[in-house]
Amino acid sequence: MPRKFEHMEPHRQLHAFLCTMPQTILITGATSGFGESTAQRFASEGWRVIITGRRKERLAVLQRELEGLYGSIDAHDKVHALHFDVRDASAVEQAIGGLPEAWQRIDVLVNNAGLAAGLDPIQTGDTGDWERMIDTNVKGLLYVSRAIIPGMIARGKGHIINIGSTAGKEVYPKGNVYCASKHAVDALSKGMRQDLLPHGIKVTQICPGLAETEFSLVRFGGDEAKAKAPYAGIEPLRGADIANLVHFAATLPAHVCINDLVVTPTAQASSMLVHRAG
Ligand code: NDP
Ligand code: 8X3
Numbered sequence: 001m002p003r004k005f006e007h008m009e010p011h012r013q014l015h016a017f018l019c020t021m022p023q024t025i026l027i028t029g030a031t032s033g034f035g036e037s038t039a040q041r042f043a044s045e046g047w048r049v050i051i052t053g054r055r056k057e058r059l060a061v062l063q064r065e066l067e068g069l070y071g072s073i074d075a076h077d078k079v080h081a082l083h084f085d086v087r088d089a090s091a092v093e094q095a096i097g098g099l100p101e102a103w104q105r106i107d108v109l110v111n112n113a114g115l116a117a118g119l120d121p122i123q124t125g126d127t128g129d130w131e132r133m134i135d136t137n138v139k140g141l142l143y144v145s146r147a148i149i150p151g152m153i154a155r156g157k158g159h160i161i162n163i164g165s166t167a168g169k170e171v172y173p174k175g176n177v178y179c180a181s182k183h184a185v186d187a188l189s190k191g192m193r194q195d196l197l198p199h200g201i202k203v204t205q206i207c208p209g210l211a212e213t214e215f216s217l218v219r220f221g222g223d224e225a226k227a228k229a230p231y232a233g234i235e236p237l238r239g240a241d242i243a244n245l246v247h248f249a250a251t252l253p254a255h256v257c258i259n260d261l262v263v264t265p266t267a268q269a270s271s272m273l274v275h276r277a278g
Helices: 010-020 033-044 056-070 089-097 127-155 176-199 215-219 224-231 239-250
Strands: 024-027 048-053 079-083 108-111 158-163 201-208 260-263 268-270
Touching: 024 033, 033 048, 033 056, 033 239, 048 056, 056 079, 079 089, 089 127, 108 127, 127 158, 127 176, 127 201, 158 176, 158 239, 176 201, 201 239, 215 224, 239 260
Parallel strands: 024 048, 024 108, 048 079, 108 158, 158 201, 201 260
Antiparallel strands: none
């Protein structure tokens, strides 16, 4: 134990010592958009980062890029990549349960993996799209949280940051199931905060509005013209904007917890009210 902690009670010494160690963050959906930017931000601040996603090659490229940010010989101890689909409960359990011991102490979990599939009226919606959204945005978030929360409880410390959406605060035409899935994230964030209150675990929800990532390309099945339309004539949010907010929320003093944060481009007042140039 470092000498600077010698004047403290033994149980406080351990806590103070742990607080000086580099912290570990696990980010779901780190292969693009908000998740990738968040991984870059935390790695550049010296955090140990666990990146996850389905696209293995992207994880490998990102891992190398992040390791380069540390500029030290132990950089390979700073980034760990986990490859799994959040919809697969047993894959989630295996991946997180099988983490090497040095990576098991997760201080911050960012539940970011998610998607919209399609934009159709309810009467013609594709049931496969509905399942993808509910399985990823709701059940996937639950599976990952369920695997990580017991460790946080055992340590009496942790922070869960759920990426919700303005679509979890209001409903827009044809947004039906995506909006329902993000309303579920809103409810789960509140429920988690209540249940985890006695365990000293922080729960924060960040709800972005229009942000240009791969989100719309995924929503519109790779149709680039359709994917660009939501951002026409505005300066949308970018991955780095959300990464800054995640970092801000994660680095506040131990007694301060942001519960809910709604963030839009300056040109957006609500899902349906967007001020476009031209
Ligand atoms: P991107 O499409 O750029 O990123 C989505 C990430 O989620 C990817 O890394 C993808 O990785 C991962 N992902 C998707 N499905 C799965 C799955 N089944 N298992 C594991 N990982 C998965 O979009 P964003 O960065 O914009 O989206 C991130 C989050 O932000 C989502 O929850 C989205 O709903 C939310 N959001 C987005 C907004 C926007 O306008 N962009 C606004 C508000 C909220 P891979 O494909 O490699 O698995
Ligand atoms: C993404 C924001 O408005 O495209 O969650 O649904 S929106």
